[in-house]
Amino acid sequence: MESIRVFAPATVANVACGFDIFGFAVASPGDEVVLTRSETPGVRITDIIGDEGRLPREASRNTAGISIQKYLQHIGQPELGFEMVLNKQMPLGSGLGSSAASAVAGVFAANELLGRPLTPLQLLPFAMEGERIACGSAHADNVGPSLLGGFVVVRSYNPLDVVRIQTPASLYCTLVHPDIEVNTKDARFILKNEVSLKNTIIQMGNVAGLIAGLMTPDYDLISRSLVDVIIEPVRSILIPEFNEVKQAALDAGALGCSISGSGPSMFALSRDADVAERIGAAMQQAFLAVGITSEAYVSEINQQGPKVLA
Amino acid sequence: MESIRVFAPATVANVACGFDIFGFAVASPGDEVVLTRSETPGVRITDIIGDEGRLPREASRNTAGISIQKYLQHIGQPELGFEMVLNKQMPLGSGLGSSAASAVAGVFAANELLGRPLTPLQLLPFAMEGERIACGSAHADNVGPSLLGGFVVVRSYNPLDVVRIQTPASLYCTLVHPDIEVNTKDARFILKNEVSLKNTIIQMGNVAGLIAGLMTPDYDLISRSLVDVIIEPVRSILIPEFNEVKQAALDAGALGCSISGSGPSMFALSRDADVAERIGAAMQQAFLAVGITSEAYVSEINQQGPKVLA
Secondary structure: OOEEEEEEEEEEEOOOOOOOOEEEEEEEEEEEEEEEEEOOOEEEEEEEEOOOOOOOOOHHHOHHHHHHHHHHHHOOOOOOEEEEEEEOOOOOOOOOOHHHHHHHHHHHHHHHHOOOOOOHHHHHHHHHHHHHHHHOOOOOOOHHHHHHOOEEEEEEEOOEEEEEEOOOOOOEEEEEEEOOOOOHHHHHHOOOOEEEHHHHHHHHHHHHHHHHHHHOOOHHHHHHHOOOOOOHHHHHHHOOOHHHHHHHHHHOOOOEEEEOOOOOOEEEEEOOHHHHHHHHHHHHHHHHOOOOOEEEEEEEEOOOOOEEEO | OOEEEEEEEEEEEOOOOOOOOEEEEEEEEEEEEEEEEEOOOEEEEEEEEOOOOOOOOOHHHOHHHHHHHHHHHHOOOOOOEEEEEEEOOOOOOOOOOHHHHHHHHHHHHHHHHOOOOOOHHHHHHHHHHHHHHHHOOOOOOOHHHHHHOOEEEEEEEOOEEEEEEOOOOOOEEEEEEEOOOOOHHHHHHOOOOEEEHHHHHHHHHHHHHHHHHHHOOOHHHHHHHOOOOOOHHHHHHHOOOHHHHHHHHHHOOOOEEEEOOOOOOEEEEEOOHHHHHHHHHHHHHHHHOOOOOEEEEEEEEOOOOOEEEO
């Protein structure tokens, strides 16, 4: 096999209460990579589609490129040559795990082309290197679920310990991306370094409740647990109409609604595909009330992670 | 029925990572209440055994007494008369949920005598009133599991939301109570009111991991998650030889070991009864190395909660 086309999914990180530890994959949107073996050593990006020229073309400065480079170093074959076309199928700076999806698609494609020397879980550290250059920290709450599929807990970073959580068969995600931009670094910068013990206890209760709700499954418990008292009150000020959009989602039947990753996208969970569609329409309408256009995506939780396209 | 004898179990609150939100019940020790209907209105304590005269005999100042009084007010029958004998079968100020077990035994007994007008879950707020006068705050992480049995998450206090978590059939608790005393109010007073965001994230990861580990079940995940970076580093200074005793438990095969409630008792979890016994001996030996005698208790997780004795 000399060439391969791989899709890696967008992801919702944090999931209300689980800042830096929870994330799940969706069916769409996502990014595509076409990776081709080359005689010339090293990783070269021949084209990036859909980024309006904003992403670095230099492989070592691109999330997908650096992930493949780190992977090749690890398996002891840094001299191998690859040409990559990156097809960005979702907005940048959206809170949908755009950089993670590119990194995962890239490193997954390379591993497939080389006959799968590593398992998906073993690819995680290399995809995290992509996050490091994109966001300033090698966080795993987007690359984890994009790579492994499903709902993922990053239990620990040191040592890295990623746990996949079973989710109910009927659990739908509505994603709405307003056409505004929030920089991930800014979104992290405004957070306080200290949390009250009181709020830590409240948040831990919701973290425990959400995991128990997903695994039981118990939709009411999921709903009661989709509450973030630490991050959302701070970051939501970066999203115009946040409270109105959230309320519109809840009124339309959402189990819960919060910021996707560092925003500005917002996600809502529900237990029915039709309800999930209605939630999307209601959220878009609420944004539109102040003149903000948006894109909506509805899907089940993506249990597969990356996939090789025909 | 005019008289009833009820046992309510001791409990391990916090369970390493779950400060104020996690607790589970053990088979022993526990407290017993004998409650008898009386012609004289109100709750009277006729005897308390095993407290060396340290607990208040006045019903409204006693955890079991106040719980029954609040319960009778709630069901609209404050004029009913009861005489209570409280048999304390575990040390006071031990971190084993002594006050909770008394409160639960009392209110459970009253509800049984009156033909069960309320469910166990509905009794919770009255048992919490016992905690309020014993510890200064109406926490639920001891009374919850003592009343409901099993492993309990207090997801929220406002509104009160208590969730029972399934635990593996083979999960054993070793409890060791050193013959020293730590006041619950002191143990709470030394805690800081602020937690770093970094430690909050680490603790949330362990909270999620412990719930997932218990429900899967996955003993390795349980073991990796039994880590407390917020409370244990502060409170353990109140327990002589804490680090040595903990290490002795881990060396003897414990999945994890930490402070039971506010201490000074320490608990360890394991997946085998023989190992649990060996852990107890090793922990007692480590305390004895500095001249501290102790009591050890080994039991499975108590799934039943309070029980009526013949």
